[in-house]
Amino acid sequence: MDDERAKFAELEKLIADHKDQPGALMPVLQGAQAIFGCVSEDVQKVIAEGLGVTLAEVYGVATFYAQFSLHPKGKYLVNVCLGTACYVKGSQSILDKLCKLLNVPVGGTTPDGLFTVEATRCLGACGLAPVMMINGRVYGRLTPDAVPAIIDEYRNGAGENA
Amino acid sequence: MENMITLTIDGIEVQVPQGSTVLEAARQAGIRIPTLCYLKDINEIGACRMCVVDSGARSLQAACVLPASQGMKVKTNTPQIREFRKHMLELILSTHEKKCLSCIRSKNCELQALCKELGVEDEDRYAGEKIKYTIDDLSPSIVRDNNKCVLCRRCVAVCSKIQNVGVIGPVNRGFKTAIESPWEMHLSEMSCINCGQCIVNCPVGALYEKDDTKKVWDLLKDPNKHVVVQPAPAVRAALGEEFGLPMGTSVTGKMATALKRLGFDKVFDTDFGADLTIMEEANELVERITNGGVLPMITSCSPGWIKYCETYHPDFLPNVSSCKSPHEMLGAMVKTYYAEKAGIDPKDIAVVSVMPCTAKKFEAARPELGHNGLADVDVVITTRELARMIKEANIEFTALPDGDFDSLMGESTGAAVIFGATGGVMEAALRTAYETITGKVLENVEFHDVRGIKGIKEAEVDIGGTKVCVAVASGTGNATKLLEMAKSGEKNYTFIEVMACPGGCVNGGGQPIVSAQTKMDVDVRVERAKALYGEDRAKALRKSHENSEIKQIYEDYLTKPGSHLAHELLHTHYQKREKYSR
Numbered sequence: 001m002d003d004e005r006a007k008f009a010e011l012e013k014l015i016a017d018h019k020d021q022p023g024a025l026m027p028v029l030q031g032a033q034a035i036f037g038c039v040s041e042d043v044q045k046v047i048a049e050g051l052g053v054t055l056a057e058v059y060g061v062a063t064f065y066a067q068f069s070l071h072p073k074g075k076y077l078v079n080v081c082l083g084t085a086c087y088v089k090g091s092q093s094i095l096d097k098l099c100k101l102l103n104v105p106v107g108g109t110t111p112d113g114l115f116t117v118e119a120t121r122c123l124g125a126c127g128l129a130p131v132m133m134i135n136g137r138v139y140g141r142l143t144p145d146a147v148p149a150i151i152d153e154y155r156n157g158a159g160e161n162a
Numbered sequence: 163m164e165n166m167i168t169l170t171i172d173g174i175e176v177q178v179p180q181g182s183t184v185l186e187a188a189r190q191a192g193i194r195i196p197t198l199c200y201l202k203d204i205n206e207i208g209a210c211r212m213c214v215v216d217s218g219a220r221s222l223q224a225a226c227v228l229p230a231s232q233g234m235k236v237k238t239n240t241p242q243i244r245e246f247r248k249h250m251l252e253l254i255l256s257t258h259e260k261k262c263l264s265c266i267r268s269k270n271c272e273l274q275a276l277c278k279e280l281g282v283e284d285e286d287r288y289a290g291e292k293i294k295y296t297i298d299d300l301s302p303s304i305v306r307d308n309n310k311c312v313l314c315r316r317c318v319a320v321c322s323k324i325q326n327v328g329v330i331g332p333v334n335r336g337f338k339t340a341i342e343s344p345w346e347m348h349l350s351e352m353s354c355i356n357c358g359q360c361i362v363n364c365p366v367g368a369l370y371e372k373d374d375t376k377k378v379w380d381l382l383k384d385p386n387k388h389v390v391v392q393p394a395p396a397v398r399a400a401l402g403e404e405f406g407l408p409m410g411t412s413v414t415g416k417m418a419t420a421l422k423r424l425g426f427d428k429v430f431d432t433d434f435g436a437d438l439t440i441m442e443e444a445n446e447l448v449e450r451i452t453n454g455g456v457l458p459m460i461t462s463c464s465p466g467w468i469k470y471c472e473t474y475h476p477d478f479l480p481n482v483s484s485c486k487s488p489h490e491m492l493g494a495m496v497k498t499y500y501a502e503k504a505g506i507d508p509k510d511i512a513v514v515s516v517m518p519c520t521a522k523k524f525e526a527a528r529p530e531l532g533h534n535g536l537a538d539v540d541v542v543i544t545t546r547e548l549a550r551m552i553k554e555a556n557i558e559f560t561a562l563p564d565g566d567f568d569s570l571m572g573e574s575t576g577a578a579v580i581f582g583a584t585g586g587v588m589e590a591a592l593r594t595a596y597e598t599i600t601g602k603v604l605e606n607v608e609f610h611d612v613r614g615i616k617g618i619k620e621a622e623v624d625i626g627g628t629k630v631c632v633a634v635a636s637g638t639g640n641a642t643k644l645l646e647m648a649k650s651g652e653k654n655y656t657f658i659e660v661m662a663c664p665g666g667c668v669n670g671g672g673q674p675i676v677s678a679q680t681k682m683d684v685d686v687r688v689e690r691a692k693a694l695y696g697e698d699r700a701k702a703l704r705k706s707h708e709n710s711e712i713k714q715i716y717e718d719y720l721t722k723p724g725s726h727l728a729h730e731l732l733h734t735h736y737q738k739r740e741k742y743s744r
C-alpha cells in the first residue's frame with residue numbers, strides 16, 4: 001500500500017513538472033508507464049485531473065500508441081517476432097503455440113501474472129529466424145515443440161539465470 | 163480593412179481575406195465543394211478527404227485546411243478529383259452499416275446525400291471485414307451506434323471544444339479506431355450533460371435521441387389515461403423545417419392543431435410555464451437583492467447547464483435559482499391545480515413535454531422533480547420525435563389550420579416565447595423585475611444588449627436608478643469562461659443566464675438536424691430566433707405578470723410568488739455530481 005502511495009506521489013510530481021507545457025500528455029504517460037508498469041484507469045484519472053485534460057483524451061492517446069499498456073504486464077514479457085523473415089519461417093505457429101499453452105490471447109497476461117504474450121516487429125535477429133524474446137533474452141531457430149520447455153524454465157524460476 | 167488576397171478557383175477570380183481556406187474562398191465564389199467531416203469553426207481537420215482540390219501541388223489537398231494564397235490557381239472539379247472523392251467515399255462505405263431504409267437519418271443523412279451527389283454506383287465495392295459494435299443506449303437521452311459512425315469527429319469536437327465536456331473521443335488505432343467513452347464506459351457512466359449537441363452535429367445515424375414516441379403512443383391509446391401535452395417555446399420555431407418549411411417559420415398554430423389531432427386530451431403551452439417561471443424567478447431575484455442573498459443568481463431552465471454546474475462547478479450551486487424549469491413547473495401545476503379544477507385523479511394524468519432538448523429526458527427522470535410520488539412530467543419527446551409522430555399519423559402538417567392552446571394554462575406573453583433564444587430568459591425576467599422593483603411601467607420592453615448569438619453577452623441595466631450588471635452565456639464552454647470571470651471578481655454580476663446549447667434552445671440537441679453544408683451559409687441560431695422575436699413583437703402582452711391566466715393561478719391557488727405552496731411545487735434543489743459514476 002505504501003509502495004502504491006509512493007508511486008502516486010511520484011506521478012503527482014511528474015504531472016507538476018510538466019503541467020502547462022504544450023504536449024505534456026505524452027511525457028507524463030510515458031513517465032507513468034515507467035512508474036507503474038502500465039497506465040491503469042486510476043492512473044489515467046489522476047493524469048486527466050492533473051493536466052486539466054479529459055479522460056477521453058488521455059485514454060485516446062494511451063490506446064493509440066502501442067508503447068502504453070492499460071493493464072499490468074506479466075513478470076516475463078514474451079515477444080514473438082512477426083517480422084518478414086521470422087514470419088516466413090513460421091513464427092505465427094510459435095505465437096499460436098504460446099497462446100494455446102498459456103491460454104491467453106495475443107497481448108494477454110496469464111492470471112498468475114507471470115507471462116504476457118505479445119507479437120513484435122523485426123528484432124534484428126533474422127539469421128536466427130523464427131525468433132522470440134523473453135525479457136530481453138533471444139531464443140532462435142524455434143519450433144513450436146521447443147516452446148513448452150522454455151516456458152517451464154521460467155515457471156520454475158530457472159530461466160532468469162540461464 | 164483586412165488584407166485581401168486574390169486567387170482563381172475553376173477559372174473564377176475571387177478575393178478573400180488573408181487566412182481564409184480554399185473551401186471558404188470557393189464558397190464565396192459560389193463553388194460548392196463536397197464535405198463530410200467539416201463543421202464550420204468547430205471541426206476543420208481534413209480527415210475525410212471529400213473536399214480535396216488540385217492546387218498544383220504534388221498531391222490533392224483538402225480544401226478545408228488549405229490556406230488560400232495570393233495568385234493561387236485551384237481546380238475543384240477534374241476527372242481525377244471526382245474519381246478520388248468517389249473512392250474515398252466507397253472506402254468509408256466499406257465499414258458503414260448500410261441499413262438506410264430504417265435509419266433514423268434516412269433522407270437527412272450527409273453520407274447518403276454524398277453518395278447520390280458523387281455518383282456512387284456500388285455501395286459494396288470494397289466489401290470487407292467489419293467490427294460489430296454494441297449500441298450504447300443506456301443514457302436516457304442519447305444513443306450511440308458506432309456501426310454507422312464515419313469517424314468524422316464532429317461530435318468529439320463539439321463535445322470538447324464548444325461544450326467543454328469531452329466525454330467521447332477516438333480510441334485505438336487504424337481499423338479498430340472508434341469514437342468511444344474511455345475505459346469502455348457507457349455515456350451514462352460519464353459526466354455527459356445530455357445536451358445532444360453531438361446528435362445535431364452528426365452527419366449520419368451514429369448518434370440520435372433515445373426514442374420515446376412509443377411511450378407516447380401507448381399513453382394515447384390507454385383509455386384510462388388523461389394525456390396532457392405541452393410544447394416548449396423553441397419547438398414552434400423549428401418544427402416546420404421537418405415538413406419542408408423554410409428555417410425560421412413559426413408554426414405555433416399548426417403545431418397546436420397537430421397535437422390535438424394526435425389525440426392529446428389537453429394541449430397546454432410550456433410558454434405558460436415560462437411565464438410562471440418568470441414570476442417565481444423574478445421574485446427570487448428581487449428577494450436575493452433586497453435580503454442580501456447569494457449573487458449573482460444564475461438561471462435554472464436548461465437541464466444541460468444544471469448537470470454541467472452540478473458536475474463541473476458545484477461551488478456555484480448556491481447561485482443557481484431554485485426554480486424548476488418551465489415544463490416541470492407546468493407539469494406540477496397540471497397534476498395539482500388542473501387536476502383539482504378538472505376533477506381528475508392526478509394518478510390518471512400523464513404529462514408529455516415536447517422539447518427542443520435531449521437533456522430534458524434526463525431532467526424529467528430526476529426523482530426530486532415530482533410531488534406525492536408522481537413525476538411532474540412523465541415523458542419527454544424532442545421536436546424531431548414529434549415530427550415523426552405527426553408523419554406516422556399521416557397528418558398533412560403544412561395544410562393544417564391554425565389552432566389554439568387550451569385555456570387554463572394555454573395563454574402566454576411575449577416574454578415567454580423568447581425563452582427559446584439565448585438571452586430570452588434574462589430579458590423576460592428584466593421586464594418583470596423592473597416593474598416589481600420600481601413600481602413603474604416599463605415602456606421599452608426590448609433589451610437588445612442581451613440578444614444575438616455572441617457566446618457571452620453583458621449589459622448594464624438601469625432599474626430605478628440602480629445599475630444592475632447582467633450577463634448571458636450560451637454553450638457550456640462559454641459558461642465556464644463567464645463563471646471564471648465572476649469568480650475572479652473581475653466582474654460583479656447580479657444576474658446570469660446560462661443555456662447549455664450554443665444560441666439557446668432554438669439550437670437545442672432535440673431540434674431538426676441541419677447539414678454542415680447549409681450551416682456554412684445560414685446561422686440556424688439566428689434564423690430560428692427571428693421566429694421567436696417576431697412572435698414576441700406580435701403579442702399584445704409582453705410581460706409575464708400581465709398574463710391573465712398567471713394572475714388567476716396565483717389568485718386561485720398559489721397565492722403569491724415565493725409562497726409556501728409555490729416553493730413546494732415549483733422549486734427544487736441541486737446536488738454535486740462526480741465526473742465518473744464508477
